[in-house]
Amino acid sequence: MKQKILSIDNLSILLPAGADRQYAVQHVDLELHAGETVCVVGESGSGKSLTARAVMGLLPAPHVRVAEGSIIFGAEDISKVDYERLRELRGSEISMIFQEPMTALNPVMTIGNQIDEIFRYHVSMSAKERVKKALSLLFEVNLPDPEKIIDAYPHELSGGQRQRSMIAMALALGPKILIADEPTTALDVTTQAQILQLIRDMQKRLDTGVLFITHDFGVVADIADRVVVMQEGKIVETGTAKQVLTKPKHSYTKSLIAAIPRLKPRKARLRASEVVLRAEGVYKSFGSGGSFFGFGKPSREVKAVQNVQLELRRGETLGVVGESGSGKSTLARCVIRLIDCDQGKIELGDVDITKLNRNELRPYRKRIQMIFQDPFASLNPRIRVGDIISQGPLLQGVERHDAVNRAYKLLDTVGLDRRSFDRFPHEFSGGQRQRIGIARALSLKPDILVADEPVSALDVSIQAQILQLLDEIRTQMDLSMLFITHDLRVAAQVCDYVAVMQHGKIVEMGPTAELFVAPKDAYTKSLLAAVPGKDWHFSEINK
Amino acid sequence: MSDFWSRYRRNYAAVFGLAVVVLILIMALTASFLYPNDPFRLIGKPLSEPFTNGFLLGSDSLGRDVASGIVHGAKTSLLIGFVATIVSVFIGIFFGAFAGYFGGRVDDILMRVTEIFQTIPSFIFAILLVAIMKPSIVSIVIAIAVVSWPGVARLVRGEFLAIKNREFVQACHTLGMGDFRIMLREILPNCLSPIIVVGSLMIATAILIESGLAFLGLGDPNIMSWGFLIGAGRTMLRSAWWVCTFPGVAILITVLAINLIGEGLNDALNPRLKERQ
Numbered sequence: 001m002k003q004k005i006l007s008i009d010n011l012s013i014l015l016p017a018g019a020d021r022q023y024a025v026q027h028v029d030l031e032l033h034a035g036e037t038v039c040v041v042g043e044s045g046s047g048k049s050l051t052a053r054a055v056m057g058l059l060p061a062p063h064v065r066v067a068e069g070s071i072i073f074g075a076e077d078i079s080k081v082d083y084e085r086l087r088e089l090r091g092s093e094i095s096m097i098f099q100e101p102m103t104a105l106n107p108v109m110t111i112g113n114q115i116d117e118i119f120r121y122h123v124s125m126s127a128k129e130r131v132k133k134a135l136s137l138l139f140e141v142n143l144p145d146p147e148k149i150i151d152a153y154p155h156e157l158s159g160g161q162r163q164r165s166m167i168a169m170a171l172a173l174g175p176k177i178l179i180a181d182e183p184t185t186a187l188d189v190t191t192q193a194q195i196l197q198l199i200r201d202m203q204k205r206l207d208t209g210v211l212f213i214t215h216d217f218g219v220v221a222d223i224a225d226r227v228v229v230m231q232e233g234k235i236v237e238t239g240t241a242k243q244v245l246t247k248p249k250h251s252y253t254k255s256l257i258a259a260i261p262r263l264k265p266r267k268a269r270l271r272a273s274e275v276v277l278r279a280e281g282v283y284k285s286f287g288s289g290g291s292f293f294g295f296g297k298p299s300r301e302v303k304a305v306q307n308v309q310l311e312l313r314r315g316e317t318l319g320v321v322g323e324s325g326s327g328k329s330t331l332a333r334c335v336i337r338l339i340d341c342d343q344g345k346i347e348l349g350d351v352d353i354t355k356l357n358r359n360e361l362r363p364y365r366k367r368i369q370m371i372f373q374d375p376f377a378s379l380n381p382r383i384r385v386g387d388i389i390s391q392g393p394l395l396q397g398v399e400r401h402d403a404v405n406r407a408y409k410l411l412d413t414v415g416l417d418r419r420s421f422d423r424f425p426h427e428f429s430g431g432q433r434q435r436i437g438i439a440r441a442l443s444l445k446p447d448i449l450v451a452d453e454p455v456s457a458l459d460v461s462i463q464a465q466i467l468q469l470l471d472e473i474r475t476q477m478d479l480s481m482l483f484i485t486h487d488l489r490v491a492a493q494v495c496d497y498v499a500v501m502q503h504g505k506i507v508e509m510g511p512t513a514e515l516f517v518a519p520k521d522a523y524t525k526s527l528l529a530a531v532p533g534k535d536w537h538f539s540e541i542n543k
Numbered sequence: 544m545s546d547f548w549s550r551y552r553r554n555y556a557a558v559f560g561l562a563v564v565v566l567i568l569i570m571a572l573t574a575s576f577l578y579p580n581d582p583f584r585l586i587g588k589p590l591s592e593p594f595t596n597g598f599l600l601g602s603d604s605l606g607r608d609v610a611s612g613i614v615h616g617a618k619t620s621l622l623i624g625f626v627a628t629i630v631s632v633f634i635g636i637f638f639g640a641f642a643g644y645f646g647g648r649v650d651d652i653l654m655r656v657t658e659i660f661q662t663i664p665s666f667i668f669a670i671l672l673v674a675i676m677k678p679s680i681v682s683i684v685i686a687i688a689v690v691s692w693p694g695v696a697r698l699v700r701g702e703f704l705a706i707k708n709r710e711f712v713q714a715c716h717t718l719g720m721g722d723f724r725i726m727l728r729e730i731l732p733n734c735l736s737p738i739i740v741v742g743s744l745m746i747a748t749a750i751l752i753e754s755g756l757a758f759l760g761l762g763d764p765n766i767m768s769w770g771f772l773i774g775a776g777r778t779m780l781r782s783a784w785w786v787c788t789f790p791g792v793a794i795l796i797t798v799l800a801i802n803l804i805g806e807g808l809n810d811a812l813n814p815r816l817k818e819r820q
Contacts, residue, residue: 338713365719378710382732392718440714 005176005209006032006055011069011079013050013059013233024050024064025233032177032209037200039212039220039241041256042230043459048213051230052179054079055211056096057086073177092122095170099182101162105154111138111165112150118172137168141198160191167198174206181213188323189486193530196223215460217260218489218533221245229253259464261489263534265512268496269316276447276480277312277335277368282344284327284334304330305341306504310482312448317474317481319495319512321488321527327504328484332452335482336370337361348448366396366444373453375433379425385411385436386421392443403443410439413476414469431462435469442473449474450482455490467494488531492516500524550811557807563800567793571617578611582767590783601785603775609786612772613793619768620797623680623753624746627687632742634688635695636731642696643703644726654700657693665690669752673761680763683756687749698741702734736812743808747801754794769794 008030015024025047032038040048053059055071057078070077078089098104106114115134119125125133131150138146141164154162163183170178180199184192200223203210212223220227224241229250237250248254284305304327312318322328334341337353345352353364372378379388386407393403411418414435425433434454441449451470455463471494474481485491491498492512499509500523508521519525528534552558570577580586589606591598600610642653660668669686676682706712707730715725756762757770758777769790776786 333713336717338716362719365717368717370714370717372710372714374710378714380711380729380733383729391715391720395719437714440718444718 002034002036002207004031005034005073006030006211007072008051008055009070009072011051011054011071012067013047013054014065014067016063021233023067023233025054028069028230028233028235030228030235030238032211034176034209035203035207036225037203037210037212037223038226038228039214039224040228040230041214041217041220043215043256043461045232046230047233048230049181052096052181052211052213055177055179056090056094058096088122091118091175092173093175094177094179095173095175096179096181097163097166097170097183100186101159101166102154104166105162107154110151110153111157115150115165115169115172118169122173133172134168137172138165140202141165141168141171143168158191159187160194163187163191163195164198167195167202171202171206171208174208176209177211178203178208179211179213182215183212184219185214185216189488189532190323190526190530192219192532196532199223216532217245217257217460218531221533229256255461259461260533261464261467261487261493263489263492263516263528263531265492265516266494266496268511268513271316271496272314274314275311276314276349277310277482278345278347279308279310279331279335280345280347282308282331282334282346283342284330284339285342303504305334308344308501308504308506310335310499310506312480312482314447314480315474315478316496317483317494319483319485319491319498320501321485321491321498322501323486323527325503326501328486328501329452330504331501332370332450332482332484336368336450338370362396366392367446368448368450369441369444369446371434371437371441371449371451371454374457375430375437376457378437379433381425383424384421385423385425385428388425388436389439389443392440396444406443407439410442413442413473414439429462430458431466434458434462434466438466438469438473442477445477446479448480448482450484452484453486454483456485456487463490470494488516488527500527547811551807554807554810556803557810560800560803560807563796564804567617567797567800568621570614571621574614574618577614578608580608580611582611582615583607590779590786592783593785600789601783603772603786604779604783609772609789612767613769613790615767616769616772616790617793617797619680619763619766620750620753620770620794623684623687623768624750624801627684627691627749627753628742628745630684630688631692631745632695632738634692636699636738638692638696639699639701640703640726640731643700644707644722644730646704650700653696657696660690661693663690666752666755669756670759670761673756678756678761678763680766683753683761683763686756687752690752691745691748695738695741695745698737699734702737703730706730706733740805740809740812743805744802747798747805750794750798750801 008028011025011028012023013025015022028051030038040051042048050059054066059065066079071079073094078086112134115137116130119130119133134150135146138149143149143161143164149157157165184195187195196219199210214220220241227239227241227244228235229237229244229252231252237244237248237253244253245257248257282305285301285303287301308331310318320328320331333339335346341354344354346354348364348367351364353361356364386404389407389410390403393406394400408418408421411420416432416435425436428436455466458466467490473479483495495512497509498512498515499506500521502523508515508519508524515524516528519528585606586608587598587602587606588596589602589604591602593599593601598608598610600613602608638653638657642650669690672686672689673682676685712725712729715729753768754770754773757768758774760774762768762771772790773787776783780787
């Protein structure tokens with residue numbers, strides 16, 4: 001084994017009084033060797049990010065601080081060194097990349113200037129040398145046309161390019177340790193695969209030790225040498241990637257791994273003949289800016305949805321997958337008429353709802369309902385759960401008494417306590433809120449559910465529960481579902497049919513089982529190839 | 544509610560402000576009990592210094608009691624402050640809500656109107672309005688409301704713009720809820736906190752505008768107010784300092800106290816802002 005570069009011993013981090021627990025992180029031991037990648041895995045609130053930040057000295061002091069233990073780097077304990085020494089170490093010996101490169105980069109400075117800063121503060125070089133070094137760095141992280149990018153501002157780059165620039169900055173001085181805090185979570189799956197590859201390449205070249213924070217076991221499978229699993233501030237299991245992924249010992253690790261959606265398409269079910277929803281030739285584009293009093297032409301036009309055809313039959317789940325900006329959410333909102341499409345037909349049964357005005361539309365509203373992505377934004381914080389669920393039926397003319405009864409029954413259906421009726425949304429966790437959102441969608445007894453990324457904001461174990469709930473409800477109520485997701489693994493689990501979208505168009509559509517096994521379109525192939533952890537056969541564990 | 548109070552209580556200055564305003568309110572409500580005489584009545588020797596001739600705070604050039612004027616004037620100042628603010632907050636919510644919610648051309652038209660009001664210097668505009676309408680308590684309230692609603696409208700518009708695209712509002716659309724119900728029941732309750740904060744600060748501004756108008760002789764001539772007292776005493780500032788000074792101090796204390804309350808409300812209603820410091 002190579003030289004040990006970082007060792008965290010018995011680290012405890014204190015939370016301010018009044019937090020939900022006393023310590024964010026308790027008795028954590030962790031070692032990192034040169035050239036090694038250690039993945040710290042855990043769900044939200046597990047303390048994985050704070051552990052990483054403690055190494056950088058980036059804890060939000062004075063409320064959150066190291067209470068006990070040491071972080072030994074080289075010969076010194078960096079949890080105790082003064083601010084000046086810490087500043088010397090940061091960037092040159094230990095550096096960090098963040099989840100959201102847009103907020104981690106300064107929006108009013110060019111990329112070149114931001115890289116330049118690192119050299120100016122840490123080493124003495126002439127201006128010319130610094131520019132040359134910056135260019136070569138941008139070249140090393142495989143950015144196209146470094147001469148142009150060095151003068152670009154962060155908003156002019158794509159998410160992937162920004163993250164590459166961040167990596168260039170982080171590795172500028174050849175640090176011994178790179179801390180990566182969910183660096184690919186905000187990126188599309190194909191970009192994620194490229195960034196992971198880049199981190200691996202750079203690591204090999206510079207012999208850096210990488211401390212990689214993630215919640216995604218697929219990423220762990222792709223990149224980790226060793227794995228540390230954290231739960232509620234404590235390490236529950238450590239081991240080599242192979243050990244942990246194939247023979248997990250701790251029950252929590254087992255449940256986490258069991259909850260990962262597999263890229264194994266579900267078996268196709270018999271297709272019903274009744275078409276409940278049909279979209280034909282749907283177009284939608286957005287214009288932006290440049291008008292005075294609404295006169296004049298919008299200056300820029302984005303074609304979000306182009307010529308989309310879909311058919312959803314009774315009882316089936318049709319997945320729409322694609323990366324960000326592919327138009328999948330716009331399509332969902334067109335289908336449910338949250339936005340009006342420019343052209344095309346959307347038929348519910350045999351009625352084209354695009355032509356109806358608001359009053360004519362109202363009776364059709366109850367046939368198609370939506371589940372939203374963000375459980376924290378999708379419930380009005382000022383309205384009680386019971387009212388949230390029962391207001392739909394009340395609006396549709398159901399008697400109050402019946403609406404309330406229906407709401408109680410729906411709480412049972414989605415697995416919430418009946419006492420939730422009188423509570424406010426902020427008293428619930430993310431998963432519970434998503435259940436409330438589902439209950440609201442079901443309150444009008446719809447035929448069709450449009451689910452827009454319903455699980456992407458949730459932890460993996462909660463995700464599995466919600467997916468299972470949706471599946472049960474679908475069978476129970478004979479619902480059809482339009483399921484929007486960016487995650488192919490989720491799509492494989494829940495969808496009978498899948499449509500792949502790119503740049504507003506559907507590039508390929510077919511039964512999940514066929515499409516995942518033998519994709520025809522090049523884009524579909526690249527999406528499937530980029531799914532993290534696809535080569536790994538996770539141990540099949542029964543919960 | 545108890546949660547709100549415990550956060551408000553943490554700001555001592557705000558608690559002090561609240562206590563002061565409550566005192567002034569009690570003073571205003573018991574005015575005719577403390578000084579049963581009409582404050583306009585001439586009851587003693589003109590220009591008596593404080594603590595002489597039975598005057599607590601002295602008398603003015605006609606022999607009217609300054610202390611009585613302050614106590615009775617408090618009623619006017621507070622009343623105008625509250626009523627004018629409530630009127631302007633309603634106008635502001637109306638404009639802001641429609642502009643923010645409907646957007647597009649509705650927004651363009653309503654915001655251009657708002658901007659027209661914002662470009663006219665507010666105090667001069669208020670003078671103009673009162674001069675046109677003939678000074679009375681109603682015209683003063685209208686003038687103050689007309690010059691101070693644009694700020695509220697902009698604030699409410701911004702809040703509506705941010706909230707109308709939240710998913711819970713979209714969910715209401717899919718349930719078939721009407722626009723007015725969404726604006727009133729779903730969005731408005733979520734932007735009440737900043738409106739309350741701005742409203743509380745507007746009361747202080749309204750009191751200042753009212754005093755200014757009365758100082759210039761545009762107050763209601765039949766009603767005692769602090770501005771009227773200052774206006775009446777300003778020519779004798781060097782010979783009889785007390786006539787102007789005490790009502791001036793009353794305005795200062797009231798406006799300061801209301802501002803402290805506004806700040807306290809801000810901390811208590813937006814706890815996250817406070818913690819970020």
